[in-house]
Amino acid sequence: MLLSRRDAIRGLTFTFGMAATGFAGQAMADAPALAWTPTALTPDQARLVDVVAELIIPKTDTPGAREAGVPQFIDRALADYFDKAQAERLRAGLDRMDADARAAHGDVFVALTPQQQVELLTGYDREASTQSQAPGERHFFPLLEDLVTVGYFTSEPGATVALRYDPVPGAYHGCVPLAELGRGWATR
Amino acid sequence: MANLNGRARKKNTYDAIVVGSGITGGWAAKELTQKGLKTLVLERGPMVRHLEDYPTATMDPWQAKYPQGQLPPDELAAHYPVQRRTGYTLTEYTKHFFVRDDQNPYTEESRYDWIRGYQVGGRSLTWGRQSYRHSPIDFEANAREGIGVDWPIRYEELAPWYDHVERFIGVSGQREGLPQLPDGQYQPPMEMNCVEKAFKAKSEARFPERRITMGRTAHLTEPTEEQLSLGRTKCQYRNMCIRGCPFGGYYSSNSGGLVAAERTGNLVIRPGSIVTSLIYDEKAGKATGVRILDATTRQEEEFYADVVFLCASAFNSAWIMMNSTSSRFPNGFGNGSDQLGRNVMDHHLGVGASAEAPEFADMYYSGRRPNGIYVPRFRNLGDAATKRSDYLRGFGYQGGASRPGWDRDLVRPGGEVAGPRGFGAARKAALSQPGPWYMGLGGFGEILPYEDNRITLNHDKTDEFGLPTLSMNVTIRENELAMRRDMQTAAAEMLEAAGFKNVRGYDGGYAPGLGIHEMGTARMGRDPKTSVLNAHNQVHECKNVYVTDGAAMTSASCVNPSLTYMALTARAADHAVKARKRGEL
Ligand SMILES: Cc1cc2nc3c(=O)[nH]c(=O)nc-3n(C[C@H](O)[C@H](O)[C@H](O)COP(=O)(O)OP(=O)(O)OC[C@H]3O[C@@H](n4cnc5c(N)ncnc54)[C@H](O)[C@@H]3O)c2cc1C
Ligand code: SF4
Numbered sequence: 141m142l143l144s145r146r147d148a149i150r151g152l153t154f155t156f157g158m159a160a161t162g163f164a165g166q167a168m169a170d171a172p173a174l175a176w177t178p179t180a181l182t183p184d185q186a187r188l189v190d191v192v193a194e195l196i197i198p199k200t201d202t203p204g205a206r207e208a209g210v211p212q213f214i215d216r217a218l219a220d221y222f223d224k225a226q227a228e229r230l231r232a233g234l235d236r237m238d239a240d241a242r243a244a245h246g247d248v249f250v251a252l253t254p255q256q257q258v259e260l261l262t263g264y265d266r267e268a269s270t271q272s273q274a275p276g277e278r279h280f281f282p283l284l285e286d287l288v289t290v291g292y293f294t295s296e297p298g299a300t301v302a303l304r305y306d307p308v309p310g311a312y313h314g315c316v317p318l319a320e321l322g323r324g325w326a327t328r
Numbered sequence: 329m330a331n332l333n334g335r336a337r338k339k340n341t342y343d344a345i346v347v348g349s350g351i352t353g354g355w356a357a358k359e360l361t362q363k364g365l366k367t368l369v370l371e372r373g374p375m376v377r378h379l380e381d382y383p384t385a386t387m388d389p390w391q392a393k394y395p396q397g398q399l400p401p402d403e404l405a406a407h408y409p410v411q412r413r414t415g416y417t418l419t420e421y422t423k424h425f426f427v428r429d430d431q432n433p434y435t436e437e438s439r440y441d442w443i444r445g446y447q448v449g450g451r452s453l454t455w456g457r458q459s460y461r462h463s464p465i466d467f468e469a470n471a472r473e474g475i476g477v478d479w480p481i482r483y484e485e486l487a488p489w490y491d492h493v494e495r496f497i498g499v500s501g502q503r504e505g506l507p508q509l510p511d512g513q514y515q516p517p518m519e520m521n522c523v524e525k526a527f528k529a530k531s532e533a534r535f536p537e538r539r540i541t542m543g544r545t546a547h548l549t550e551p552t553e554e555q556l557s558l559g560r561t562k563c564q565y566r567n568m569c570i571r572g573c574p575f576g577g578y579y580s581s582n583s584g585g586l587v588a589a590e591r592t593g594n595l596v597i598r599p600g601s602i603v604t605s606l607i608y609d610e611k612a613g614k615a616t617g618v619r620i621l622d623a624t625t626r627q628e629e630e631f632y633a634d635v636v637f638l639c640a641s642a643f644n645s646a647w648i649m650m651n652s653t654s655s656r657f658p659n660g661f662g663n664g665s666d667q668l669g670r671n672v673m674d675h676h677l678g679v680g681a682s683a684e685a686p687e688f689a690d691m692y693y694s695g696r697r698p699n700g701i702y703v704p705r706f707r708n709l710g711d712a713a714t715k716r717s718d719y720l721r722g723f724g725y726q727g728g729a730s731r732p733g734w735d736r737d738l739v740r741p742g743g744e745v746a747g748p749r750g751f752g753a754a755r756k757a758a759l760s761q762p763g764p765w766y767m768g769l770g771g772f773g774e775i776l777p778y779e780d781n782r783i784t785l786n787h788d789k790t791d792e793f794g795l796p797t798l799s800m801n802v803t804i805r806e807n808e809l810a811m812r813r814d815m816q817t818a819a820a821e822m823l824e825a826a827g828f829k830n831v832r833g834y835d836g837g838y839a840p841g842l843g844i845h846e847m848g849t850a851r852m853g854r855d856p857k858t859s860v861l862n863a864h865n866q867v868h869e870c871k872n873v874y875v876t877d878g879a880a881m882t883s884a885s886c887v888n889p890s891l892t893y894m895a896l897t898a899r900a901a902d903h904a905v906k907a908r909k910r911g912e913l
Pocket of ligand 2: 547562563564565566567568569570572573574575576577578696698
């Protein structure tokens with residue numbers, strides 16, 4: 141299952157060299173307005189995080205990152221949780237996404253087509269996988285993707301709809317057909 | 329402060345004083361009060377009331393302030409450089425139950441991970457609850473091998489007290505009839521999952537001497553009348569115990585011993601009372617009480633009693649004794665043997681093996697079992713078949729099988745990204761399903777008592793109260809290192825025997841203290857020249873002072889120690905009450 145998922149993404153075949161031949165200039169008219177006020181992110185960064193979070197965990201048959209409040213979660217993490225170095229790494233990553241978007245397609249990330257956005261993210265995902273993630277060297281993309289993942293699966297919709305959550309199980313049953321449960325548990 | 333006289337002195341006088349309210353202090357308080365002694369419990373930390381003072385116990389994941397409740401790196405670095413070292417205990421949900429290292433300094437001549445909780449209940453709130461008896465082999469080992477000194481008691485003398493403790497705290501477990509892990513008074517065991525059952529069947533077929541049993545843990549699976557009457561109920565399988573349990577499902581002093589003690593009407597608890605020393609009356613040749621520093625007012629005060637129980641945890645009880653000097657005891661209280669602070673032991677861990685279990689991909693579990701499986705010691709049991717030529721003593725494994733959840737591909741600190749992880753709907757769908765089954769076995773090994781593994785009093789470094797601090801100098805040696813190699817190999821063998829994939833042995837390294845089982849600093853023994861305590865946990869040189877926490881341990885065994893501390897405490901309390909009645913104290 142893991143393999144086929146990886147293959148599917150590899151199928152998107154993106155390399156950095158071919159960037160400029162993409163869909164430059166096709167601005168996304170409907171970059172959504174923010175319904176909340178960021179504290180640590182600038183409004184532009186917040187809009188970018190909002191779009192990227194939803195690309196990383198989109199709405200499917202269960203809520204997506206946006207509906208789960210993940211962009212706000214990331215804003216809070218930047219404000220209260222990250223140390224300086226991590227915060228800078230993340231902000232630099234966001235800047236880079238816009239710079240790469242401009243270089244490749246002539247506009248900021250949120251203005252690209254979904255396909256262009258996916259291509260850029262796919263490139264970051266690959267680039268990061270060949271790099272050490274030692275504390276001082278973390279690639280921004282896994283850092284951001286981890287935040288989105290944690291923010292989503294610990295949110296109420298993530299934990300209770302995308303996963304199963306039971307605050308007081310009452311008992312332990314050691315061998316239950318997965319089909320009966322359907323999804324993974326939100327907590328251990 | 330001058331000695332109190334008259335009425336003030338009377339007001340501060342009790343039959344018994346217990347120092348510390350953790351696992352052992354709770355037991356001393358319960359036994360002494362139930363046997364009719366007016367008892368004062370002096371606890372350096374703040375009050376923690378059962379149910380009322382568990383602020384995070386029912387928090388849902390989305391109520392966390394920080395991602396996954398992890399504390400910010402800056403806060404960890406500033407306040408918890410030691411407490412964070414376990415990597416799993418210190419979170420937003422638990423930090424109020426652990427000390428701040430910047431406020432509780434000590435010196436690491438060698439690295440020592442001193443994990444502590446200063447509050448009413450001590451570490452009984454945050455302990456892992458694994459509860460095993462020492463065996464006859466453990467009590468005889470020192471004498472047989474000429475290591476350290478002989479225990480002054482044997483298993484048979486402690487067995488009834490183990491019974492007594494298990495009945496009160498409630499231990500769930502499976503009887504196995506093994507000489508190296510005596511059975512106790514158990515409530516029904518928790519259940520193994522599919523993979524654990526298969527592992528047990530296959531590994532035991534290949535290695536019959538390596539019994540695989542359910543973890544024995546201080547959780548209620550079939551509460552007794554007594555437990556229910558104290559307000560405790562059946563464990564609900566939430567596995568959030570370390571935050572305090574709203575059901576009283578696991579044993580803590582707060583939900584058990586202290587409640588029982590309070591009900592006698594004989595208990596007074598004084599939180600915020602840092603006991604700094606014992607008061608010794610040279611003429612009478614006994615202790616008359618203790619001095620405290622009030623943590624809030626910073627005033628000194630004295631309290632008096634016929635009998636004093638030191639239950640402040642192994643290092644803190646030793647600290648109080650080292651800090652109690654007089655012309656009779658110039659080198660520390662009851663330290664004629666010079667053994668006070670020596671023979672520090674712990675359990676070495678962080679070594680074992682893990683593997684992927686290929687079967688049962690269509691099976692899962694429900695409920696969060698706060699417990700794992702256990703493999704009792706199977707080396708050096710006294711027969712030729714189990715004899716190792718490369719090391720003495722043995723180890724047990726704690727482990728279990730589970731399916732990792734949504735967080736399985738997160739980058740671990742300093743780790744790598746396992747290939748491109750992808751993103752979008754496919755990854756979301758994959759992470760919404762459980763990952764493949766994994767099974768792990770982690771060893772807990774016995775550390776021998778070495779005289780030069782010691783803690784000492786450091787007057788050059790003082791804490792915020794101006795009190796001297798401890799210096800640690802503790803290392804593991806060749807015996808432990810040889811055992812670790814075997815711990816890794818044998819675990820891998822068992823996982824291989826079960827037919828699991830990607831079997832990976834590991835030794836993640838171990839620093840003394842990381843077992844959180846510090847002990848041995850005022851050992852029991854038969855001879856006052858070579859030990860601090862006698863067979864009843866009395867200070868050889870001052871019989872009305874009992875030390876019943878981990879300090880008393882003469883050897884470590886390889887099992888989690890708290891059950892033994894509790895049994896020793898209950899036995900010592902019984903002795904103290906009878907001796908006092910006979911006028912011997
Ligand atoms: C995360 C974790 C997991 C663990 N898992 C297990 C396990 O599975 N099984 C097991 O057997 N053990 C386990 N332990 C160890 C167990 O918690 C200890 O062995 C046990 O708590 C020791 O009991 P104690 O009474 O000696 O000390 P504590 O419970 O630490 O209590 C000592 C009390 O004394 C107080 N005190 C200290 N100094 C003074 C002073 N000068 N004056 C007044 N009061 C003072 C402290 O504030 C504290 O409240 C674990 C511990 C931790 C932290
Ligand atoms: S697992 Fe049991 S003991 Fe632990 S918190 Fe839950 S109910 Fe309480």
